[in-house]
Amino acid sequence: MTSEMPADLLAHARAAKGFMPEDEGAFLHRLARERLPHGPALEIGTYCGKSAIYLGAAARAVGGTVLTVDHHRGSEENQAGWEHHDASLVDDELGLMDTLPVFRRTLALAGLEEHVTAVVGRSTSVATWWRTPLSLVFIDGGHAEVHAQNDYSGFAHWIMPGGTLVIHDVFERPEDGGQAPFHVWQRAVDSGSFEPRDTVGSMRALARTGGSAGDPVG
Numbered sequence: 001m002t003s004e005m006p007a008d009l010l011a012h013a014r015a016a017k018g019f020m021p022e023d024e025g026a027f028l029h030r031l032a033r034e035r036l037p038h039g040p041a042l043e044i045g046t047y048c049g050k051s052a053i054y055l056g057a058a059a060r061a062v063g064g065t066v067l068t069v070d071h072h073r074g075s076e077e078n079q080a081g082w083e084h085h086d087a088s089l090v091d092d093e094l095g096l097m098d099t100l101p102v103f104r105r106t107l108a109l110a111g112l113e114e115h116v117t118a119v120v121g122r123s124t125s126v127a128t129w130w131r132t133p134l135s136l137v138f139i140d141g142g143h144a145e146v147h148a149q150n151d152y153s154g155f156a157h158w159i160m161p162g163g164t165l166v167i168h169d170v171f172e173r174p175e176d177g178g179q180a181p182f183h184v185w186q187r188a189v190d191s192g193s194f195e196p197r198d199t200v201g202s203m204r205a206l207a208r209t210g211g212s213a214g215d216p217v218g
């Protein structure tokens with residue numbers, strides 16, 4: 001099938017550090033291929049670039065641009081003492097996480113620097129100045145309730161009608177995982193501005209049903 005991840009970039013995605021199962025990455029790749037001809041796609045939560053490779057591969061295939069936002073200091077669950085901590089990602093002098101150098105290396109090795117642009121900063125700061133209609137928004141940033149909700153509030157309304165909202169780590173049952181992404185999914189559905197589409201694993205896609213980019217979505 002022509003919408004599949006090209007083998008060379010699949011190898012890079014597999015080798016990259018991160019939190020993106022292969023079937024979900026392939027799904028994200030297909031969604032981005034559909035949408036990128038209509039405008040830029042935005043990812044919130046770059047980390048070391050694993051999902052950015054799936055998105056960037058779509059841009060290489062069909063054209064268009066992927067933007068990816070992260071402050072590169074890690075989420076709560078990435079900090080020392082937490083489940084998803086990786087000590088090799090700490091800047092020892094600052095005593096802070098810094099995933100930006102690893103991300104840049106990952107992107108360069110994959111040959112995707114022309115296709116993916118890093119936006120370095122807090123998602124709320126970036127959202128304040130955002131004015132660009134988006135063909136696709138992928139929410140995979142901070143998974144605490146406040147961060148996940150802020151990411152929806154900051155960017156979902158920039159999705160064009162017919163565009164795609166993708167939310168990662170959606171678990172309906174608390175015993176399967178944190179609830180914030182599920183709450184964001186519920187908020188999108190309840191807003192009446194988004195309609196559920198396909199789901200693969202914990203990745204859920206929705207389509208914006210009406211309005212225009214920049215109009216409130218609720």
Ligand code: SAH
Binds near residue numbers: 141
């Ligand atoms: N998509 C990645 C995983 C992202 S992990 C992959 O495929 O592997 C979540 C990321 O969100 C972390 O890198 C963290 O630094 C970032 N993050 C958390 N809260 C944020 C915020 N408020 N603004 C910007 N980035 C944030």
Ligand code: MG
Binds near residue numbers: 019140
């Ligand atoms: Mg995730």
